[in-house]
Amino acid sequence: MTIVAKENGNVAAMLEECQARFKTVDRPIPEPGPNEIVVRNHAIAANPVDWKIQDYGFAIKNYPTVLGSDCCGIVVAVGESVTKFKVRDRVTCFAGVIYNNDINHGAFQSYTILRDIATTKIPDSMSFEEGSIFPMAMATSLISFMVNLGLPKPSGSITAQESGLLIWGASSSVGTSALQLAKNLGFKVFATASPAHHKTLKSLGAFEVFDYHDSAVVERIVAAAKSTGTPITLGFDAVGEGKSYKQAAYVLGASGGRGGKLVLVLPPPEDFAPDGIEISQTGAFKAFTEHADLGKWFFNDYLEKSLADGSILSAPQVEVVPGGIQTAQTALDKLKAGVSGKKLVITIDCYRH
Ligand SMILES: NC(=O)c1ccc[n+]([C@@H]2O[C@H](COP(=O)([O-])OP(=O)(O)OC[C@H]3O[C@@H](n4cnc5c(N)ncnc54)[C@H](OP(=O)(O)O)[C@@H]3O)[C@@H](O)[C@H]2O)c1
Known part of the structure; x- marks a missing residue:
């Protein structure tokens, strides 16, 4: 096997039809539209929705396609109406294939078209791998808090909230993003995770962390909220499997009482x-659809500033699946088998053939 640097070509993990396996193909390098940029990806993160689309066929209507929502790299072209970004900027992005069905907007290729509103400059100190792992998780958390829970945008200084906020599954990709956003909004976060992740979650801003394997976990959370004088009226179930949503709803009912809000x-x-x-x-x-103004504010402004001042960190831990774009399928298979406190990433600096 030889490794050939292929800086000028676009190599993609193509999905020809639902339930097929990825095929590595050459594709044209796409051109940006007026409000778009083209990014040469250096790191691409795998999300559960990628293997779920591959297995079950929802969201995507046009095949062949290129899946993937999270990519990080260097801007190589900007559309005529783009003012926020320029060639050579280091950026992380939420790729749009999942909602616009455009193959050029999928992350699992060397060059992806991104909408400028879904793009964030990353600090020089952040690696592409670290930068690739949170756009999807942050967008999920943003919608959960600002739309579903109706919370106001964070102002410059943190205002302490009276209510506690429960995050069920805080060590997950979505959970670590939600935790940091909730901390920045001034909430005392009551979180659940395996004990191996408790220290990390405290360092990211959790107020109390509980082991969800404990058969008395919900009673312990309710008791902790009571003893600290922090009723939990808001919750986010970042897992959505098994009994997590029932456990989260129980905590809200027993701690905050009627009127609580739980996002799933x-x-x-x-x-x-x-x-x-x-x-x-x-x-x-x-x-990036019905709340595009919110997404633009978050990705172009808030997230960039928060990464620069360290109030939002790259989380969870990065694990690179080695081998380049050809290992995109391996990464999805590995993610489907289950991860703990990790985000699987592929890098595409070279092409094996
Ligand atoms: N609606 C949307 O727009 C949207 C967007 C993104 C993701 N999602 C969905 O959200 C889910 C999570 O995605 P993700 O990328 O964050 O997943 P992930 O990082 O792969 O999730 C793995 C984590 O889940 C935790 N976990 C598993 N079962 C748990 C339980 N019963 N209680 C608490 N924690 C538990 C594990 O915690 P420990 O290691 O601590 O045991 C592990 O760290 C997926 O189903 C995904 O499809 C939806």
């Missing part, structure tokens, strides 16, 4: 209607 990362069963708790579902793509 996945749709609940139809008969899930906890008494007195408002249930809603988040959607990352909404940051």
Whole structure:
């Protein structure tokens, strides 16, 4: 096997049809539209939605396609109306294929078209791998807090909130993003995760962390909220599997009482209607469709500043799946098998053939 630097070509992990495996192909380098940029990707992160689309076929109507939402690299072309970015900027981006079905907007290729509103400059000190892992998770958290929970945008200084906020599954990719955003909004965050991640989650801003494997976990959270005088009225279930949504709803009902609001990362069963708790579902793509002004503010302004001043860090831990674009399928298979406190990333500095 030889490794050939292929800086000028666009190599893609193509999905020819639902339930097919990725095929490595050469594609043309795309041209940006007026409000778009083209990024030469250096790191691309795998998300659960990628293998779920591959397995179940939702969201994508046009095949062949290139999947992937999170990519990080260097701007190589800018559209005529773009003012925020220039060639050679180091950026991280939420790629749009999941909602616009355009193959050129998929992350798993060397060159991706990105909308300028879905792009953030990263600090010089941040690696491409670190930069690639949070756009999808941050967009999910943004919609959960600002749209589903109706919270105001954070101002310059942090204002302490009276209510506690529960994040179920805080060591996940979405959970670590939500935790940091909630901390910046002034919430005392009550989080659940495996014990191996408790120290990290405290360092990211969690107020209290609980082991979700503990059969008394919900009672412990409710007791901790009571003893610290912080009723939990708001919650985010970043897992959405098994009984997590029921446990989260129980905590809100027992701690904050009626009127609590719980956001879910996945749709609940139809008969899930906890008494007195408002249930809603988040959607990352909404940051660039019906709430595009919010997404633009977040990606072009708030996230860039927060990464620069260190109030938002790259999390969870990066794990590179070595081998370049040809290992995109391996990365998705590995993610489907399950990860703990990690984000799987592929890098595409060279092409093996
Ligand atoms: N609606 C949307 O727009 C949207 C956007 C992004 C993601 N999602 C969905 O959100 C889910 C999470 O995505 P992700 O990328 O954040 O996943 P992930 O990082 O791959 O999730 C792995 C983590 O889940 C934690 N976990 C698993 N079961 C748990 C439980 N019962 N209680 C608490 N934590 C648990 C594990 O915690 P420990 O290691 O600590 O045990 C692990 O760290 C996926 O289903 C994804 O499809 C939806």
